[in-house]
Every structure is written in C-alpha cells, then in structure tokens.
Amino acid sequence: KQEVTQIPAALSVPEGENLVLNCSFTDSAIYNLQWFRQDPGKGLTSLLLIQSSQREQTSGRLNASLDKSSGRSTLYIAASQPGDSATYLCAVLGGATNKLIFGTGTLLAVQP
Amino acid sequence: EAQVTQNPRYLITVTGKKLTVTCSQNMNHEYMSWYRQDPGLGLRQIYYSMNVEVTDKGDVPEGYKVSRKEKRNFPLILESPSPNQTSLYFCASKPKAGTGTDTQYFGPGTRLTVL
Numbered sequence: 043k044q045e046v047t048q049i050p051a052a053l054s055v056p057e058g059e060n061l062v063l064n065c066s067f068t069d070s071a072i073y074n075l076q077w078f079r080q081d082p083g084k085g086l087t088s089l090l091l092i093q094s095s096q097r098e099q100t101s102g103r104l105n106a107s108l109d110k111s112s113g114r115s116t117l118y119i120a121a122s123q124p125g126d127s128a129t130y131l132c133a134v135l136g137g138a139t140n141k142l143i144f145g146t147g148t149l150l151a152v153q154p
Numbered sequence: 155e156a157q158v159t160q161n162p163r164y165l166i167t168v169t170g171k172k173l174t175v176t177c178s179q180n181m182n183h184e185y186m187s188w189y190r191q192d193p194g195l196g197l198r199q200i201y202y203s204m205n206v207e208v209t210d211k212g213d214v215p216e217g218y219k220v221s222r223k224e225k226r227n228f229p230l231i232l233e234s235p236s237p238n239q240t241s242l243y244f245c246a247s248k249p250k251a252g253t254g255t256d257t258q259y260f261g262p263g264t265r266l267t268v269l
Contacts, residue, residue: 084263140204147196
C-alpha cells in the first residue's frame with residue numbers, strides 16, 4: 043500500500059531564505075507526483091506536476107525534483123517571501139483509478 | 155473562468171438529516187473525485203468517476219453516495235450523516251481519466267459539521 047510522508051511537519055524561516063521541503067513515498071510505481079499549496083480555509087492549488095519519466099520541474103522560484111527509484115521528491119523554494127506561508131502537500135498518482143495519495147503536509151511560515 | 159465549484163461552502167447539520175454537497179466543473183473534464191481532509195490523516199479519496207454513469211469507491215466510501223448523470227456535475231450525498239463525517243470535503247476533476255499526464259483541479263472545499 044502506497045504511503046506518502048512529508049518532513050518536516052512544520053517549518054519557520056526568515057524572509058529571503060532558500061528552503062527545501064521533503065516528500066517520500068513507499069511504492070515507486072507512480073504515474074506522476076504533484077505539489078500543491080493549501081492556504082487556510084481554502085482549496086488546493088497545483089504548483090508543479092512531475093511525470094514519472096521526468097527528474098524535475100520549475101516554475102518561477104519553485105523547483106521540484108523527483109527520484110523515483112529512491113521514492114523521494116523535494117520542493118525547493120528560492121528567496122522565500124511571507125506570501126509563501128501556507129501548507130504544502132505532495133501527492134502521488136498511482137494506478138488506473140487516478141487516485142491521488144497525499145502526504146499530511148508541511149506547514150510553512152515565512153517571517154517578515 | 156475554468157473552475158471547480160462546490161456548494162455549500164460551510165454546513166452545520168444534525169445527525170441523520172440527509173444532505174447533498176454539489177460539485178460542478180466547467181472544463182468538460184472526464185474524471186471527477188471526492189476527497190475528505192482530516193487532521194493527521196491528510197486527504198483521502200471517497201468516490202471517483204471516470205465518466206458519465208461510471209462511478210466507483212475510493213478508500214473511505216462508507217456513509218456516502220455519488221451520482222454522475224451529466225459530465226459537469228458530481229454530487230456527494232450523505233443519506234444519514236453522523237458526527238464522524240465532520241470534515242473538510244474537496245471535489246476534484248481532471249481532463250482525462252486513466253492517464254497520468256494531467257493535473258487535478260480542486261474546488262474550494264466544503265466544511266461540514268455534523269452535530
């Protein structure tokens with residue numbers, strides 16, 4: 043059974059720092075991996091999607107990497123800003139049912 | 155604007171009173187799904203639909219029903235809600251069922267409290 047773990051559960055950094063969020067999964071047979079952002083009381087916003095055949099994806103200050111064989115992904119945020127404060131979720135897609143299996147998230151606080 | 159909408163956004167109800175949470179997408183997506191989000195457990199899939207009239211159970215289907223009579227709508231029905239169904243519910247959709255190349259789009263969530 044696929045399990046997704048995110049470490050750390052919470053992270054507080056000063057504005058301007060570069061940071062890395064970690065995601066690990068137990069079954070490497072995935073179609074893709076997505077990183078989402080969730081603001082309090084809001085829905086999920088897709089940040090980056092990495093196909094199983096890809097190693098990384100970039101969007102602005104965000105860079106996500108995927109090492110399928112070791113079951114790991116990282117989300118790198120450059121030059122963090124207070125507006126980056128949110129919960130970051132990673133999810134893997136496995137199987138024909140298109141079910142996303144989520145980690146429990148990393149709560150990020152960027153201090154001004 | 156392309157979006158997934160859910161109604162209501164907030165609902166407080168009592169045990170046993172049937173309710174429906176609606177979900178609608180305007181992107182002509184094949185695939186739709188319902189998730190619930192609980193502290194410490196993350197998001198878990200309740201039901202999903204590969205296309206019109208095609209639905210199936212996810213990981214936590216007990217106490218829920220769904221229907222997919224038309225492509226854009228995927229309502230979640232709680233026939234007899236119980237307090238353990240108090241949760242934050244998300245509807246999601248994606249363009250093509252059965253593929254892993256496209257993003258899932260999520261609605262804003264419905265916060266349900268069952269007393």
